[in-house]
Amino acid sequence: MRELLKLDRHYYSSTNDGAIAETVSRLKVAGQQILTRPGLLKTAILKFSLKALYLPDQRRILLDQEEPLLKHRWNEAHEIGHSIIPWHEGMMLGDNKQTLLPMCHEQMEAEANYVAGRLLFAGSRFQEEASSSPADLGRVRSLAKSYGNTATSTLWRYVEEAHPGRPMFALVSGHPHAFRREKDFDPLNPCRYYIRSPAFRERFGPRSAVELFQIVSGYCGAQQGGYIGKAEVVVADANNVPHTFRCETFFNRYQALSLGVWQESATSVSTGNGYKVA
Template identity: 55%
Template structure:
């Protein structure tokens, strides 16, 4: 499971200024954003590699660190790192090149490319990728670097406050997320992710991306202890419901989901307990796109307890 990491206000503001300069350089475009225009502006190159044809990475790379693996003039070691770490994309600062896994479905390329563009925009990431001893990739450091690239990529793809304004002016529903998915040209999963983060600054929202929740539709490798690919918390949800686990939420969601092969699997009001032990009502709905189940939980209010006299 990957829980979204919320950046400090200072870091988010610094990254956002860099994204703003890019969008201004493109004339503040309308959605959907053309990543080829971004690459052209930033003078970035893009190439693909596949397991059967790794030629894109079989080149001399002066010095690069990929998740704690140091590469010195050894292209084969980079390819070994890609395979061992199951990397789906990476950025080579020496070459100003983004490499994408060509074996992935094309719809996943857009987010992966934006994430790597995010790395290229953040100057201290180049220090990390070049093996700077002051920026060693300990697990918490690696998570922070990836969260920063995710933030930059998301702010690019969703055109900064353009998406935020539309999300805040809309009702928080799966149907609105599907509508914004079509308008901004990003996947349903990334749209759900971004919607929860930006529309949940002043109210608790929670999202999950999982396999099919119904018991009859779960895959053989389903892990009951870690059922979610992504567990997405709005800032206020993370602050008030930090003790609520993905497993608790998933099990509650599975209780209302049907076994349909696609579309809306169900919806229901669920009661979640905050960090103070108080109960609160959320409205949940789950949509299955035949690959992932997307769940959105929206805060309704405190659950009043009736005590008999």
């Protein structure tokens, strides 16, 4: 795809100020100019947590070489998305009333992510394959390997597309157990990502990431890696009707991946503390 679009691909280092020897001007992230000369690259990367850049005036994609190779695939596909959506180029090169709105940046990122997902998960093929067997983390990890993508991006795609009509949610976080949490853990923002299937959004919309993280942390052990907990949990829908979800969490020593899959309505079950151990 990159070759067909005649896009250049280069790498920079988030740990080396001298990785780029040319001036990059007019580049914007969320409506803010971040680069006026190469010496500001490291500051910009740290401030905006940049993992990749697309320079529309140079038709060039820049990838952070410090990122794991598997993440290069997603980052590159994401930037290709920016390059093929016509209205993105104008928004990335200058401020106007639209670029200064957070919603504009969010829409651009969502559209670029959509393109990346369609490219890296072979269009509708992934949905068909993912829906052909029971929903669980083992299946997600297997699909990640077969498609050559990260477990996180595969989990995201899985929840959004596999088993249409079935409520599912996923959390990507640090270790959920209280003894294993990082020093900068924020109880009001405990998850890096909170992913919901369309059916979950429709029926369980009010449920927050904080609430679900508390449920997950209730069944997780303090193991240093691998599967750290499985449970059947109770989650109330938008009408306060309880439902059971089969949940499991896998910790890869870097982040925890939690998946909750709807099982049945549980009108006779008291929600209590929100979970029951399997």
